[in-house]
Amino acid sequence: MPSNSPETAAPPSSGPDADLRAFVLGLPKAELHLHIEGSLEPELLFELARRNGIALPYATVEALRAAYAFGDLQSFLDLYYAGARVLITERDFYDMTMAYMRRAQADGVAHAEIMFDPQTHTGRGVAIETVFAGIARALREAQASTGVSGYLILSFLRHLSEEQAFATLAAALPLREQYGDLWIGIGLDSAERGNPPEKFARVFAHCKALGFRLVAHAGEEGPAAYVRDALDLLQVERIDHGVRSEEDPALLQRLVDAQIPLTVCPLSNLKLRVLRDLRDHNLARLLRGGVMVTVNSDDPAYFGGYVADNYIACAQALGLSRQELAALARNSIEASFLPWEQKEKLLRRLTAYIR
Template identity: 60%
Template sequence: MASIPPVPRERLPALLRAMPKAELHLHIEGTLEPELIFALAQRNQVRLPYASVQALREAYAFTDLQSFLDIYYAGASVLLHEQDFYDMARAYLERAARDNVVHAEIFFDPQTHTQRGVAMQAVVNGLYRACRDAERELGISSALILSFLRHLSEEDAFATLQAALPLRERFIGVGLDSSELGNPPEKFERVFARCRELGLHVVAHAGEEGPPAYIRDALDRLGAERIDHGVQAIQDAALMQRLAREAVPLTVCPLSNLKLCVVGDLARHPLPQLLAQGLKVTVNSDDPAYFGGYVNDNFVQLFEATAMDAGQAWQLAVNSFEASFVTPAQRAPWMQQLRAVFERFARAA
């Protein structure tokens, strides 16, 4: 930490926006802005239960995870064709590039779409094509992670995996999302074992609304390499020690936690304490179209609320690179870019 160039506090918001970073907890369906929802609804002749963009935005008053999911799935109903998935992913990647995201690992929920009769190929190919075009044209690298919906059965997850296997080279891993309470990790133990046999990376949502035991079970029973959210670990000292000792990344989403009432105030968010205890914490946006902020908004608002400093910003950016599923050779230039940004801000003081 001593070798990090000093940056004055008044320069911190600009530094947070300018520094390169990876985003590792991002649901692509959660990037559907109301304007794009209405445009796709018109293109695909889908009727929405909202009269206008403003009426839809006003519905974004969530009391918990389930109240959000109800609107989330309604918004996804406008996605029918490969081009729709392309347009959605391309819009996110353009926004992420403006936030100086150099790498994104993107969740997608095929069951949300295949249950409506949308072909798996349309989902994956549209997203994958957007990722490749954005890398070539914008310089942002990205990868796809197929997420199983935990409120559905493990048998349905197996069927989804089977349907996706012909497209195996277009996604790097699997995850577990949707309603956490009442759907513990062990419900999907067999399908995750199969995914590990296939050489897929494994991550899982745990410890957002669910108890710390869900985090432990995601590690022990699913073989999770990263924990998505994980903020409830703060309640279990032994688990915190394990997460730090084993360097298990947590992909934390501050504005999501605030919007879904996981925390009542950003000033009391556990992320600074998790970081201080040596956990490999990262900052991400989750479902930014619904939660009022993309990744830079999460950084700036969290730092304003908690008085975190440039040293912590450096560590969070480094954590995001180290927690990503890329090679050391890919990380190296990002680290060089990170140091260059810090040095530039230190010189400008």
């Protein structure tokens, strides 16, 4: 990974870097763009492989980590889907989700909206009930024990067909009564190239009619036009990534005027070569231009940083002030799908912390 990415080792005990880390960890924040399968650390991946008798093409954790050198989004997705093969039982999904929730709490996350990809698992013969049960049990236990709340966003894989998305939705809907307190949203992820938003217009219209909150990946490797189409054709409320919106001034002004949130993932953009140097990232320009940008980790096990690492790396590379870091945290809370009274509670916590 480029030299300007954050180290995962323990931070220094004193000095400016330690002060910055302490400030970021203390910021009450929400994480809105996190793929739970992308939080599967190599150590747990190996443990689950042993538990389930699955052979891995890597001999050691170190060898697997060395493979995390991606040329583009597709090269990452190939490894991501291969790693997901170790997730078989409810316990596997529980362990993965609980590991993320513990890390999120340590990073100062008060609320997480977690994306999950049922098609990645049902295509391997894992029942969708198993996927829901493991993830949901971890979210409920984490909220009871730590106070960190969580929602679920069921995401369709855009490289598959809309018919397959409809089938996945039909399989999941009988579980809505059981998990309706957690499952509040529908998303769209996987490879953008060749899979424009319009491909899923009918299924998103159906999900909107069912009362789901809607988000979609757009404008990461796809053009700014995909962001506009996600808004107009899919009727989404948030754009996941969206960094290429800047290429269309009219679209950018629309994002500012309507305060449509972008869930930006800076270290992911760096790792997937959306840009070559974090100092070139447009996060600061977007924020200072009035766009409601938020900072998130995307697939932190693969991209070398959880949400606090992303805040810190951006502060260092882009010269963000503490006030701007606090504004990013505020945006994350306001852009969440929490009820307004819960948002107000978190915003009061944030205001008190800044003071």
